[in-house]
Amino acid sequence: MQHDRWGLALTTDVPEAARQFDATLDGLLAFHTDTGLALKAALTADPQMALAHCTAGCFLKMFGSRAADERARKSLAKAQEAAKGASERERRHVAALAAWCDDDWPAAIAAWDDILALHPHDVLALKLAHYLIFYRGDSAGMRDSTARVLPRWSKDVPGYGYVLGCHAFGLEESGDFAAAERTGREATAINPADIWATHAVAHVMEMQDRADEGIAWIDRHTGEWTKINFFTGHVWWHMALFRLERGEIDAALALYDAHVWAEPSDQYLDICNAASLLWRIEESGGSVGSRWQALLPKVEPRLADTVLPFADAHYAMALVGAGRIAEAQALAARLKAVATPDARLAHAVSLAAVEALVAVGRGDAAWACKRLLQVRPLFVALGGSHAQRDIFERTLVACALRAGRKDVAGRLVDERLRRRPANLWARRVTAALAA
């Protein structure tokens, strides 16, 4: 038996396996590029380590693809075999992965929460719960899952700043912007390279339309990202949103080329960032050239996944952007067919979004407007952040304008300006309506 940095028992007799598992958890907290390598090294040191197999399965699930899901099931089988002699905590982790592999997200989240009740320093359970609650669109749940463990954390516990960073993001998504910014700044003061905390504060600035501050805030942290993985692309996406808010279309395109889609990527988040940014640039009146076409080779292999409703809606965006309307329609047909009981709502909203995007592609803005209006109160079920889902709200307003429904567009931007009086995009729409 070995122990991790937090004193939690690891069922392995190999000190190197425990050491590499610690490095894996550090990497998970900090979004390090070498996280997967550390996990591989742990499994090389001890091929029977149940929690390492289980973690490998969870990392594969985070790819959000059917191909990776199949590999995750293999890791699950190995973890289940190895877990026969493992601790109760480790067996609960394996049960959470089993639930995740069965697409039973609530059961997986509940299993991690049970672990955290007994072991509030289990950062693996904490981070995995944070991830899946995010894709359920459960803002308060994200905030509360970290709130429940924070009383058991302090500066003396390793990784404390990263837990604050997670909590900051939950606070932001549930609308407590002041507490989110305070907590996120505290986290980045502890770990200046904590990109999740940096990102949480950037979200506050996005929601409060503080574009100038947002640009300066991200600028100040990019130098810290020497070991950070692909998640940097998402924070660059935020930077591009700030630029677009200021009307700087060329700057947003330059960020797209340099950071958001500098290299073709298999990560669904990179694809979502890219599709969402190109869509916003076009909506702002910019021209994206052949960039939609360049995205397609990475989108096409994902069309049969239907694992993450949030990602599916973005794949449809890329298809419609590239003029592949029939393929977007085929994706809508596939979405109609998938519906596990719990995921039904998310898939239904994703289906509505995809159908609306298809209508946009066919030039039927009136129908797209009608479809988006129907599901607008349910956008949150798609998962992702408010800033990410905002693209559907903006598309709805754009469709209303194109369809001659000035009444609809006007009321939507009035509502938005009441919430976000400094929002330049909404002011531009209002000015256009008045003209």
Ligand SMILES: [Fe+2]
């Ligand atoms: Fe974000």
